[in-house]
Amino acid sequence: MKTGERIRVRVAFGLLGIVPVFLTGWLGWVQVAQAGELRREGGAPLRLVPATADRQAWREERVPTPRGTIVDRDGSLLAIDRETYDVRATLAVPASEGKRVEALRAWIDAVANDFARALVADPGFSSRGDMLRERQAEFRKLLHGALRTAELPAQGEVPAAHPRFTDVRIAGGVDSLAVIEALRAVGAARSSVTMHFLRTFRRDYPEREATAGLVGHVKTDWVSDPATQVQRLETWGVCGLEALAALTPADADARPFLRDGRGNAYFVGPLQPLPVPNVLHSTIDIELQREADRLLGEEAEAVSHNGESTRPAWGALVLVEMATGDVLAATSWLRDRKSKVGQAFAPYQSLYEPGSIVKPLVLAYALEAGRLDWNHEFDCAPGSADYRERIGSLGSRVVRDDHACGVLSAHGILVNSSNIGATYVGLQLEREQWQDYMRFFGFGRSLGLALPHEALGGPNKRSFDGDIPLRSFRRNSAISFSFGYEMQVNALQMARAYLRLYRGGDAELRLCRGVEIGGQWHAAPPARSGGARLRPEVVDAVHAALVDVVSDDPHATGTHLHRRFLTDTGVDLHGVVAGKTGTAASRIGIRGRGRVEVRNASFVGVLPAEAPRWLVVCVLQKDDDARFYGGSYAAPPAVRLLLRCQELEQRRPRHEEPQRSTNGQVRAAQGSPGVSGWGY
Secondary structure (H helix, E strand, O other), X not given: OOHXXXXXXXXXXXXXXXXXXXXXXXXXXXXHHOOOEXXXXXXXXXXXXXXXXXXXHOEEEEXXXXXXXXXXXXXXXXXXXXXXXXXXXXXXXXXXXXXXXXXXXXXXXXXHHHHHHHHOOOOOOXXXXXXXXXXXXXXXXXXXXXXXXXXXXXXXXXXXXXXXXXXXXXXXXXOOHHHHHHHHHHHHHOOOEXXXXXXXXXXXXXXXXXXXXXXXXXXXXXXXXXXXXXXXXXXXXXXXXXXXXXXXXXXXXXXXXEEOOOOOEEEOOOOOOOOXXXXXXXXXXXXXXXXXXXXXXXXXXXXXXXXOOXXXXXXXXXXXXXXXXXXXXXXXXXXXXXXXXXXXXXXXOXXXXXXXXXXXXXXXXXXXXXXXXXXXXXXXXXXXXXXXXXXHHHOOOOOOXXXXXXXXXXXXXXXXXXXXXXXXXXXXXXXXXXXXXXXXXXOOOOOOOOOOOOOOOEEOOOOOOOOOOHHHHHHHXXXXXXXOOOEEEOHHHHHHHHHHHHHOOOOOOEOEEEEEEOXXXXXXXXXXXXXXXXXXXXXXXXXXXXXXXXXXXXXXXXXXXXXHHHHHOOOOOOOOOEEEEEEEEEEEEEOOOEEEEEEEEEEEXXXXXXXXXXXXXXXXXXXXXXXXXXXXXXXXXXXXXXXXXXHHHHXXXXXXXXXEOOOOOEEOOOOOOOOOOOOO
16 A cells, blocks of 8 residues: 555544534533533523433323312202313415415315314304304404415515414313314315314303302413413402302313324323312392392382383392391392403492381490380470481481481380481490491401402591590480491391391301311301300390381371281281381592492392291382382382292291211201291
8 A cells, every 4th residue: 555545544544533422522521511511592591312312202181170160059060160161273384375374274174164063062062153254254364364375475486484284272161062072173175284172161050140149250271381382270259258268270281292203192191080179058039039130130120110200320239147247148130241250349349328127226235235215205396406416406406307306215216217316326326336237247347258359438538536525426426326427338247237236246157067078068157156245135126126017007107018018918918027127318429420320229038027037138229310219119129038948848847957867978958048936
């Protein structure tokens, strides 16, 4: 071998020897000097370890878990999660269709039409032709936008860099078998379209119209993280009972899958059984809830039937079982909403000045505190010596009655609903006693029901400020408090106040009777009761006056109610229903209208009069100056609801708490809406 040839061979072999040295050095640089990472523009460094390869190959299907179920006191469904599918599609434009712009647009339109036909495949749908046209337009817009066809010319070649692959959401909450099969058929017929069915849940409310303000509502859907595009379930818009923690679903489970060499997904783990959702047993009686919703709506609409008055702005109707504090029904009505679905204007959120329905509470407190002689007679005529001494001496404050009242005892003050008489009594209370009165009856204090956005109300924030002189407090706040002004309440708070009149200062309302967790019954603590109680003779005296409010006495504020029922139904309410009417005229701020005068018609009643078992509160508010009274408008639906309770009790077996069966499951016992007797 010549010298030149020998040199060339040595150089060639030397170069070949450098290659493994270079590769060894490069790998050492990547895995040692760079700590096993690859830098990525716009992202974190990618570690070159086996786990990275696994993560790139493995995917997860998020499997959501259902929310808890809500039932009424007899086990009827009020809210439940129904299993549905969230449907997505992966589109890969075929090579033959992705060359020319015209062919690409035609292919997109054809796929959009397939999706549209699949989503209207359920034969139970009405107006399927209109739905099909709407869906076709919707999917054409979606797919053309995803594949960015607006950036392409009208015709010609599709640029090589133009996207030909996309992933789109087709529909959510799909639960129709016909639609699901049709969507699967689209994926089977088109190899370029891959369908993905992600299991999810849709909240269903069988009694949504009647329970919207109390059971509430919740909205749950899939959302994508803007940074990572990872999908997760998000819940928002929770209100009412839906906000209780017992209904919160468990964390979404995950099932891993891989893709084979042809891009087909296959699961590598079994789908775990879904956990049994919790069941919240509410105190609501759905039959009475429907009745309350119907009666309140009919009364609100009937107000304007004579053409001389507008409909009320809103109303609320609440029914409570007195022995337990259980809320059997609580509904609201709104003039400015065609449907109450999703409303946030619930009975515990609507505030109003209660007016005369507080007078029994004021007189009961004064009698208990020793500031009132029940048999003392007051001259309630305006301008009388009593008036000049007790009210006129305080200054320019004027108190009037709706009708002329003469000499009245405490019993007569309640039956006639005399503002002057109630003021005489209220002025006997000290400022500290008025504060204790507010505390005892719960005005301005939460209901403790864990309901979101509860309106607390209570006395005016300045009423009890220490810098207000006592004389000014007596002339303004003490007089206003005596007949239900300078304070605000909601309907449930008013029900609790009367519950405390009969059962004691610690009595509370209850909305949850217990929760089933894993098939085991966990009873909710009974609603609080007891605490400081009014003496039995105090309650009896006030109750006797409430019985006579609903009578044929021409001066009683419930005489119109008594006459109406006697004429329409033949029922003599005297001795059957006890109650108190209330009317208040207030000025409140309304968005877009400024300060507006409103009138609140209200009624509180109990039945049976001889041994109260049920308590009802009704309020209707009008935002004009028309004559509007509690005895004429708020009382009729309230009394009808009480009578309905009595009717249901006669045909239902006695109500009991849910019992645990031998297999550990819980069944809801059937029963009446109440428990008889005065045993508070």
